[in-house]
Each structure stands twice: as C-alpha cells, then as structure tokens.
Amino acid sequence: MSEVWMNIQLYFASRLDEYLVCLWEHVSISILALLAAALIGIPCGYLCIRYVRCKKWLVGIFQILRIIPSLAILILLIPIMGTGVKPAMTALVLMAVPPILMNTADGFEEVPEFMLETAAGQGMTRRQIFWKVQVPLAVPYMLTGARTAVIEIVASASIAAKIGAGGLGGIIFTGLGLNRTDLLLIGGVSVALLSLMAGMIFGGLEKIFIPWRSPGRRRKDKVHRTRRKVL
Amino acid sequence: MSATITFSNVSKQFPGTSYYAVERLSFSVEEGEFVTILGSSGCGKTTLLKMINRLYEPDEGSIFLFGEDTAKIDVVRLRRGIGYVIQQTGLFPHMSIAENVATVPKLLKWDKERIQNRVRELLELVKLDPDEFQGRYPSQLSGGQQQRVGLARALAVEPEVMLMDEPFGAVDAITRTGLQDELLSLHRGLGKTFLLVTHDIHEAFKLGTRVMIMNEGKISQFDTPESIIRQPADEFTAALIRSAKEQEKMWEGYI
Numbered sequence: 001m002s003e004v005w006m007n008i009q010l011y012f013a014s015r016l017d018e019y020l021v022c023l024w025e026h027v028s029i030s031i032l033a034l035l036a037a038a039l040i041g042i043p044c045g046y047l048c049i050r051y052v053r054c055k056k057w058l059v060g061i062f063q064i065l066r067i068i069p070s071l072a073i074l075i076l077l078i079p080i081m082g083t084g085v086k087p088a089m090t091a092l093v094l095m096a097v098p099p100i101l102m103n104t105a106d107g108f109e110e111v112p113e114f115m116l117e118t119a120a121g122q123g124m125t126r127r128q129i130f131w132k133v134q135v136p137l138a139v140p141y142m143l144t145g146a147r148t149a150v151i152e153i154v155a156s157a158s159i160a161a162k163i164g165a166g167g168l169g170g171i172i173f174t175g176l177g178l179n180r181t182d183l184l185l186i187g188g189v190s191v192a193l194l195s196l197m198a199g200m201i202f203g204g205l206e207k208i209f210i211p212w213r214s215p216g217r218r219r220k221d222k223v224h225r226t227r228r229k230v231l
Numbered sequence: 232m233s234a235t236i237t238f239s240n241v242s243k244q245f246p247g248t249s250y251y252a253v254e255r256l257s258f259s260v261e262e263g264e265f266v267t268i269l270g271s272s273g274c275g276k277t278t279l280l281k282m283i284n285r286l287y288e289p290d291e292g293s294i295f296l297f298g299e300d301t302a303k304i305d306v307v308r309l310r311r312g313i314g315y316v317i318q319q320t321g322l323f324p325h326m327s328i329a330e331n332v333a334t335v336p337k338l339l340k341w342d343k344e345r346i347q348n349r350v351r352e353l354l355e356l357v358k359l360d361p362d363e364f365q366g367r368y369p370s371q372l373s374g375g376q377q378q379r380v381g382l383a384r385a386l387a388v389e390p391e392v393m394l395m396d397e398p399f400g401a402v403d404a405i406t407r408t409g410l411q412d413e414l415l416s417l418h419r420g421l422g423k424t425f426l427l428v429t430h431d432i433h434e435a436f437k438l439g440t441r442v443m444i445m446n447e448g449k450i451s452q453f454d455t456p457e458s459i460i461r462q463p464a465d466e467f468t469a470a471l472i473r474s475a476k477e478q479e480k481m482w483e484g485y486i
Contacts, residue, residue: 118321121284121394122335122384123311136325212325212368 007182019171023190026167029160030153030198033089037096037149042142044097045104055105062098070095070156074163088160095156096149100142107141108134140210147202154195158187168194234259234298235392235424236283241292243278252278254448255292262391265418265425267439269432269471275448276428280394283426284313296392311335314385314393318400320377322369328354328380329365335387353383358413375406382414386421395427399434411438432475436460444468 012019048055065073070091077087111134119129161169168190175183241256253275260266268276281287282294285306294301301309322331329350330337336346354361357379369377378398385393398414399407415438418425429435435442436456444451444459444467452464463469 112319114317114319115321115323117286118315118317119323121286121310121313121315121317121321123307123309123338124334125307128338133323137323210325212370 004181004185007180008186011182011186019186022166022168022170023194025165026154026157026169026191026194029085029088029092029157029165029167030150030194033092033096033153033157034146034150036089036093037100037153038142038146040093041097041100041145041149042104045101045142045145046108048101048105049108059098059102059105062094062101065094066098071159071162074159078163083163083165085160085165087163088157088165092153092156092160096153099148099152100145103141103145103148104138107138110141111137140206143202143206143209147199147206150198150202151195154198155191158191233262235262235264235296236260236426237295237298238279239293239295241282241289241294243275243282243287243289243291251275251448253282256450257292258443258450258453260424260426262424263422265415265427265438265440266443267435267441268426268428268443268445269430269435270445271430274445276445277396279445280396280426280428283392283394284310284315311338311388312390312392314387314390316378316381316385316393316395316398318397320369320381322377322380322384324369326368327365328359328367328369328372331369331380332365332384332387334384339388349387353386354380356386356417357383359383373406374402375410378402378410382417386417389421389423391423393423393425395425397429398427400429400431407434414438432471444471 044058048058068076073091073094074087077090081087081090115133115137116129119133124132157165157167158169158172161167161173168187170187171183172187172191175181175185175187237259238256242254243252244250245252256279268279270276278287282289283296283301285301288302296304296309323334326334329347332350332353333346336349341349350365351361354364359376359379364372364376364380369380372380378401381398385395399410402410411434414425414427427434427438429438436459439456441454442456442459443453446467451468452459454464459468460472463472
C-alpha cells in the first residue's frame with residue numbers, strides 16, 4: 001500500500017506536466033461535447049413541444065441511441081470516422097443529448113397555458129412571449145438536463161482514450177495495461193472528482209439563474225435594508 | 232351615448248362541439264360602467280370576455296371598442312390598451328413584483344425613471360408597500376397579495392377597459408371581501424370601464440352597476456342589480472335569485 005502511495009507521489013513529482021495535459025484534454029472534450037449536445041438538444045426539445053409528431057420521433061431516436069453502450073458506439077464509429085477526437089465527441093454528444101432534450105421539452109411543457117394567455121392578453125407578441133416568458137421558465141429545466149449530461153460526459157470521456165482521444169482515460173488505460181495500481185487510482189479518482197465538480201458547478205448555476213426558486217431570498221432587497229437602517 | 236364596448240350579433244362555436252359557446256350576443260357597455268357577468272361554468276362568460284381582447288375570435292358578428300371594429304385593430308395594440316386579470320393571476324414567477332407590474336410599460340419602452348415611479352404609484356394604489364414588496368417574487372406572496380399585483384399590472388398603462396376573469400376565485404372569503412371593497416373604490420376613483428366575470432352571485436350583485444346573467448351561451452338578463460331582483464326576466468334568473476336567498480336563510484337561524 002505504501003508503495004502505491006509513493007508511486008503516486010513520484011508520478012506527480014516527475015510527470016505533473018503530462019497529468020495536466022491529460023486533465024486539460026479531458027475538460028476540454030467534456031465542455032465541447034456538452035456545448036454540442038446543448039446546441040442539438042435545446043432546439044430539438046423546443047421542436048418536441050411545438051410539433052407533437054416531432055416528439056415521438058426525436059425522443060425515440062435518441063432513446064435508442066442512448067441504449068447502445070458508449071464503447072460500442074466508439075468502436076462502430078471507427079470505420080466511419082477513424083480514430084481520435086471526432087468519433088469520441090460523437091459518442092459523447094449522442095449520449096448527452098437525451099437528458100438535455102427531454103428536460104428542455106419538459107420545461108417548455110410545464111409553462112401553464114394560462115401564463116401564455118395572460119402574456120398574450122397583455123399585448124406581448126409571439127416572439128416576446130417566447131423570449132420573456134417561455135425561455136426563462138424553461139431554463140431551470142435545461143440546466144437540470146445539462147447537469148445530468150455533464151456528469152455522464154465527464155465519466156464516459158475516459159473511454160474516449162481507448163480510441164486515441166486523450167484525456168484522463170489515457171492514464172487509466174496505461175494503468176490497466178501495466179497493472180499499475182497507482183496510475184489506476186490517479187486516473188479514476190481524478191475523473192470522479194471532476195465529475196463531482198461539474199455537478200456542483202451546475203448546482204451553483206441553478207441558484208444564480210433561478211433565484212425565484214429559493215424562497216425567502218429577495219432581489220434588490222439589500223439596498224432597502226441598508227437604507228432603512230440609515231433612516 | 233358613448234358606448235365603450237358593443238357586441239353585435241356575436242357567436243362563437245369551438246371546434247369539435249355541437250353547441251354555441253355564445254350565441255348571437257348583442258349588447259352595449261357604457262363608459263365608466265362596472266359590468267359583472269354571472270353564470271355557471273360553461274355558460275360562455277369567459278368566452279365572452281376573451282373575445283373582447285381577441286384571445287378568442289368570434290365566428291360571427293362584430294365587437295366594437297369605442298366604435299372601432301376590434302377585428303380591424305392590430306391585436307397587440309388592442310391588448311395593450313385593455314387590462315386583463317385572471318384567477319390564477321398569471322404573474323410571471325421569474326420576475327420580481329416590480330418587473331411584473333412593469334411588463335406593459337416596458338413593452339411600450341417607457342424610460343426607467345417613469346417606470347419606477349409608475350410601479351411605486353401602482354403598488355400604493357393596490358395597498359402594497361413598494362419598499363416591502365417590489366423586490367420580492369410572486370411565490371413569496373399570499374394569494375390575495377398576488378391578486379393585488381395582478382391588478383396593479385393590469386392597470387399599469389391606464390387602460391380604458393379592465394377585463395377580469397374570476398379574479399377573486401382563489402382567495403379566501405375574508406380576503407375576497409376586502410379585495411372587492413377595494414376594487415369598488417378603485418373603480419370609483421378611476422372612472423374606467425370594468426368587466427368582471429364571476430360565478431358568485433353575491434359578488435356579481437355587490438360589484439356590478441349592471442349585472443349580465445348568462446345561461447347556455449345567451450344573455451338571460453342584463454340590468455341593474457335592483458331591477459333583476461325585483462323582476463327576474465326568466466325562470467333561470469328567478470331560480471338563481473331563489474337559491475341565493477335560500478343560502479341567506481341558512482345563516483339567519485344562528486344570528
């Protein structure tokens with residue numbers, strides 16, 4: 001055990017650069033995959049509620065794609081896309097779209113009919129209703145979807161190293177190949193921590209973007225408090 | 232006479248139904264009136280109201296607002312000139328009270344200071360302390376307070392006409408009585424035309440300068456509360472008044 005610990009220390013002492021490169025690769029792949037998934041998932045989610053027939057198809061397609069294990073997709077994509085970042089990204093995006101898509105659709109669906117009607121009744125145009133009422137009310141759901149997606153992406157991005165996309169997965173696979181517990185631990189724990197952190201960041205974002213959800217909190221109220229004290 | 236709203240032979244049938252939601256309605260509402268529309272659910276009273284701000288379009292007939300055919304007015308412009316309050320308040324949960332009240336002024340691109348002053352003025356008008364409430368979110372308010380905000384929002388750009396669809400349907404009896412009194416004094420102070428839909432006969436007769444009683448898409452009677460009570464026009468209206476009196480009786484034994 002102490003030998004493993006020493007090896008870990010040795011690794012960080014001598015090969016920190018390499019570790020940081022892997023970490024950066026992992027983070028950048030994850031961010032890119034998340035952005036791409038959001039770019040596909042959010043508009044598709046809106047299409048789902050705009051056109052009911054769309055929903056059946058879109059949700060169906062992505063659900064099926066989701067069932068196929070990421071590793072299988074990766075291997076299947078090699079003949080089409082070769083190895084490297086491209087097939088890895090594709091697999092990650094395919095996996096991340098469904099939670100974003102379905103949560104977005106839920107978010108738009110949850111806006112009650114009477115809310116849209118009062119918005120219209122006050123003289124908002126269709127576009128104003130969309131941007132000022134529907135989107136802000138759907139954002140919390142999009143964030144929930146993105147949170148689920150990012151946790152899955154960070155974890156699954158490790159597999160991408162298998163086809164040469166880099167990232168922390170590389171350390172894990174080296175560890176597996178050389179039967180080195182220290183490398184396995186470094187890679188595995190890093191991925192786990194990264195995943196947790198991503199989840200926490202999104203948790204924080206939810207608090208910032210949807211203050212109306214947390215009861216007891218008031219915007220702009222601090223100003224009034226201080227003013228009252230002065231008076 | 233200066234009619235604010237005129238219905239001329241208005242009918243509306245929803246797709247997939249075999250009956251008219253409202254059938255050949257013709258009536259006029261004068262400027263400054265407080266008209267309450269009373270009827271049981273499904274009698275077409277909400278449909279009538281929503282046709283005025285064109286949330287529903289009539290199938291036949293025309294509706295005139297100050298002599299102008301509403302079908303020919305740009306729908307957005309029409310709605311910005313009409314206040315609209317509903318039972319569920321329809322306050323936007325993601326906006327603070329101030330932002331909610333400022334919805335229409337913002338759409339009309341008023342400058343910041345004017346909006347701020349107007350918001351304060353309106354909140355005071357509906358008896359909510361601006362300093363206390365304008366920064367809060369709707370979820371932090373009670374049902375009665377939310378309805379006040381809904382009222383303030385509808386009044387923001389001084390609409391000539393206010394449409395209210397069971398505004399006090401979801402608040403408790405005591406709060407409702409208070410809100411009704413305030414609505415009455417608001418109406419007196421503003422001198423605008425109010426239309427209020429309700430299924431509560433007491434509310435209808437208490438608030439309305441004239442009461443419209445609706446049954447199955449048609450107007451049973453449209454008159455002052457006094458005339459209706461003295462001379463019910465048909466059996467439906469008579470039955471309605473009888474049932475209200477019977478409810479009163481229930482209390483008498485205990486007083």
